Amino acid sequence: MILIAFTLLLTGCGNEIEEIKDPSTGKLLKRYEYVTDDSGQKIKDGEYTEWDSSGKKIAELLYKDDSLHGQCVYYLENGNVLENHFSTGKLSGDQVLKSKKGIMLRKEHFEQGGLDGKQEYRNADGQLQRISYFSNGKPSGAWVYYEKGKKSFVLNFKNGICQELIGTWDVTEERATSMTFGKDGSFQLHAPYFDNFGDPVLRVDGTYQIDDQLHAVHKNGVTLDYELFYVAKDTVILINNDADSPASAITELVRRR
Numbered sequence: 001m002i003l004i005a006f007t008l009l010l011t012g013c014g015n016e017i018e019e020i021k022d023p024s025t026g027k028l029l030k031r032y033e034y035v036t037d038d039s040g041q042k043i044k045d046g047e048y049t050e051w052d053s054s055g056k057k058i059a060e061l062l063y064k065d066d067s068l069h070g071q072c073v074y075y076l077e078n079g080n081v082l083e084n085h086f087s088t089g090k091l092s093g094d095q096v097l098k099s100k101k102g103i104m105l106r107k108e109h110f111e112q113g114g115l116d117g118k119q120e121y122r123n124a125d126g127q128l129q130r131i132s133y134f135s136n137g138k139p140s141g142a143w144v145y146y147e148k149g150k151k152s153f154v155l156n157f158k159n160g161i162c163q164e165l166i167g168t169w170d171v172t173e174e175r176a177t178s179m180t181f182g183k184d185g186s187f188q189l190h191a192p193y194f195d196n197f198g199d200p201v202l203r204v205d206g207t208y209q210i211d212d213q214l215h216a217v218h219k220n221g222v223t224l225d226y227e228l229f230y231v232a233k234d235t236v237i238l239i240n241n242d243a244d245s246p247a248s249a250i251t252e253l254v255r256r257r
Contacts, residue, residue, distance in 0.1 A: 015046050027055050032063070064088070080105070087112075099124060121212070130212070133157075139210060145228065153231045155210070161185055162210055164231055169253035176200040179216075179253060181208060187216045189224075214238065226251070 020030040033046025044063035051057050062070035067089035074082040079100025085093030090113035097106040103126045109117040114137035121130045127149040133141040138160035145152045156163045161183060171177040177191040177200065189204035206218040214226040226238040229250075236253040 018042070022053060025053070027051070027053065029053070062086075085110075143210075145231075155228075155231060164233075165208075165236070168256040169236060170256050172252045172254055174251075178256065185209070189216065 015033040015035055017031065017033055019028060021028050028051055030048070030050050032044055032048035034042040035045045037043055043066045045065060046063060048059070048061040048063055049057065050059040050061075056075070058075050059073065061068060061072040064070070065088075068084075068086035069088055070086065072084045072086055074084070076082060081098045081100075083094075083096045083098070084091060085095070087093075091110035092112060093110065095106075095108045095110060096104060098104055103122070103124065104120075105122050105124070107120040108115060109119065111117075115134035116136065117133065119130075119132045119134065120128070121132075123129055128146045130143065130145050132139065132143040135141075139157040139162070140160070141157060143155040143157065145154070155165075162181070165181040166183055168178055168180045171179065171191075174191060178189070180186075180188045180190075182188075185207050187204065187206055187208035188202060190200040191203045192198040192200055193203075204216055204218045204222075204224065206216065208214060208216045210228070214228055216224040216226070218224075224240070226240050228236075229239050230237040234255040238251040238253065240249055240251055
């Protein structure tokens with residue numbers, strides 16, 4: 001499909017406006033302000049709006065010197081709205097995700113493109129699910145998890161490492177299967193190659209990290225993803241959606257003494 005571009009003069013501020021339309025329908029797809037540099041290149045500068053082929057608005061952005069700068073809003077296909085703030089092309093400030101009903105689902109804070117400070121997550125009904133903190137892009141401080149709006153458990157992070165998980169944990173429903181979380185962020189999973197048969201061998205050897213889930217990353221790039229359902233001093237319950245993992249769908253870990 002060949003798009004048709006129209007250039008209009010924006011009076012009073014020195015910028016010009018380009019409009020891009022669908023030639024088959026005449027519907028407007030993009031409209032943005034720009035300036036022309038010494039080489040004749042168009043540099044986005046000012047308001048930028050984009051629509052899909054049906055005429056539904058999908059983005060309202062601000063540019064400065066061809067980089068996103070200021071408040072930018074994305075209208076997602078599922079009806080949710082993502083509000084961002086950029087500074088010279090990097091996320092800076094609050095990013096807020098709202099449902100099509102206007103319920104705040106997520107509020108994250110960024111500095112220079114990385115998560116920093118307080119982060120807040122809620123379910124579709126607006127009930128609080130997690131409050132977490134980042135410092136210089138790494139998990140920090142106390143993360144509080146909620147179940148049905150009530151506090152469920154807390155994870156404490158130091159130098160980006162979850163202190164509660166450090167150590168070796170046995171998987172209760174799997175024979176000779178264990179997970180080890182190191183102080184340095186390392187992760188190992190030992191399990192027999194065949195269910196309930198044979199000696200345990202090193203199945204996963206890599207690192208782990210936590211955001212909305214627990215991610216165990218093997219050195220070969222394979223990742224196991226778990227939902228942290230419950231964490232206590234000597235018990236951890238994970239929900240595993242990875243069919244290739246040697247652990248069962250609901251995994252209970254007991255701290256090895």
